[in-house]
Amino acid sequence: MTFDIKIAAVIVGAGSGTRLGGNIPKQYQLIDHECSFAKCIRFFENFPKVSKVLAVVANKHETLFREKCTFSSTTEIVLGGADRISSVKNALVKLSADEPDFVIIHDAARPFLKEELVDTIISKLSSYEGVIPILKISDTVKRLDGPHVEKTVDRSLYGRAQTPQGFKFSSIFKAYKTCKERNQTDDSGFLENMGLTVLHVSGNEDLFKITYEKDMEKARLMTAALSKTRVGIGYDVHQLGEGAGLVLCGIQIPFNKSLIGHSDADVALHALTDALLGAIGMGDIGDHFPPTKEEWSGKSSSTFIEFAVDAIKQKNAKIINADLTLICEKPKISPFKEQMVKRVADLLQVEPCQVNVKATTTEGLGSIGRKEGIAANAIVSVEIPIS
Ligand code: MG
Numbered sequence: 001m002t003f004d005i006k007i008a009a010v011i012v013g014a015g016s017g018t019r020l021g022g023n024i025p026k027q028y029q030l031i032d033h034e035c036s037f038a039k040c041i042r043f044f045e046n047f048p049k050v051s052k053v054l055a056v057v058a059n060k061h062e063t064l065f066r067e068k069c070t071f072s073s074t075t076e077i078v079l080g081g082a083d084r085i086s087s088v089k090n091a092l093v094k095l096s097a098d099e100p101d102f103v104i105i106h107d108a109a110r111p112f113l114k115e116e117l118v119d120t121i122i123s124k125l126s127s128y129e130g131v132i133p134i135l136k137i138s139d140t141v142k143r144l145d146g147p148h149v150e151k152t153v154d155r156s157l158y159g160r161a162q163t164p165q166g167f168k169f170s171s172i173f174k175a176y177k178t179c180k181e182r183n184q185t186d187d188s189g190f191l192e193n194m195g196l197t198v199l200h201v202s203g204n205e206d207l208f209k210i211t212y213e214k215d216m217e218k219a220r221l222m223t224a225a226l227s228k229t230r231v232g233i234g235y236d237v238h239q240l241g242e243g244a245g246l247v248l249c250g251i252q253i254p255f256n257k258s259l260i261g262h263s264d265a266d267v268a269l270h271a272l273t274d275a276l277l278g279a280i281g282m283g284d285i286g287d288h289f290p291p292t293k294e295e296w297s298g299k300s301s302s303t304f305i306e307f308a309v310d311a312i313k314q315k316n317a318k319i320i321n322a323d324l325t326l327i328c329e330k331p332k333i334s335p336f337k338e339q340m341v342k343r344v345a346d347l348l349q350v351e352p353c354q355v356n357v358k359a360t361t362t363e364g365l366g367s368i369g370r371k372e373g374i375a376a377n378a379i380v381s382v383e384i385p386i387s
Pocket of ligand 1 (some may be wrong): 237266270
């Protein structure tokens with residue numbers, strides 16, 4: 001297969017998802033720090049063979065979508081219709097302006113996409129009009145007649161269809177344009193009705209659809225199991241010198257001296273930046289903000305934290321907690337602790353209960369004990385997905 005083949009992904013998330021309960025549809029409810037819809041978008045945006053992603057969003061949920069999902073210029077929003085069929089059709093019409101060769105259609109409520117499966121589907125599409133994942137049924141299957149069992153059927157003849165489903169664009173577009181029935185619950189059904197051959201490949205149990213509360217619980221447990229915890233540590237010291245007042249944990253503190261440094265010399269935020277970078281294996285503050293560069297002169301150290309928090313987000317990791325220790329004889333830290341916790345939590349975009357700030361002295365020993373400077377220790381833990 002050549003790489004000139006153009007592949008688009010359509011993520012269908014225009015449903016109301018009411019069976020799960022809650023105030024917002026299931027595809028927008030947080031699994032960890034991300035909802036299912038956002039996970040699907042991230043997957044396809046990062047999938048090299050897919051050049052365009054269409055997110056099908058209910059008209060009334062466009063604001064919610066923009067709030068809950070991060071997306072790049074690869075992704076475009078398409079407004080959904082009255083039902084799933086109209087929603088997918090809207091996306092296909094949009095794609096027809098610049099026809100892709102293949103289209104992958106996926107439900108936004110199935111967050112655990114597998115690269116291997118999508119690769120398999122794509123590889124088979126040159127020979128088939130449609131390729132779909134199927135799960136074999138291990139339970140005995142019965143045909144029912146109201147409250148009674150009519151008979152046991154041959155379960156090997158049946159399978160449970162999942163998404164993502166892949167299609168030759170021209171075939172699925174034609175099928176949608178000509179379809180009359182409104183009860184089709186997946187996309188490949190339209191091809192079957194046209195008499196076209198749909199290939200089935202092995203589905204994956206992890207690709208279950210979040211429908212009920214128990215599915216959401218399972219998704220949350222799976223996400224936690226698929227993450228690892230990492231910690232980072234940071235340490236910094238700055239000298240005290242002439243001046244009035246200093247900045248610690250982003251808070252202005254009245255004092256008869258100042259901390260000396262290239263930036264605002266916020267020793268606590270420097271230690272914290274190093275801890276954040278350490279947890280994700282990104283070196284230290286000096287690697288990214290060399291003190292030789294004039295642009296960081298007098299700069300608020302919140303800039304460094306914002307950079308590290310952004311780097312953590314880009315790795316799809318999340319901060320679990322941060323613990324800071326300020327080491328000095330003076331100024332007294334306790335009156336400012338609450339403000340510091342709040343400021344640090346804001347900078348880390350976490351809740352104040354995830355941040356701890358404490359202070360200690362060196363009992364008069366050493367340079368810190370002689371009030372020549374202030375030191376800070378920081379430790380953070382992050383949860384990072386296993387890739
Ligand atoms: Mg420093």
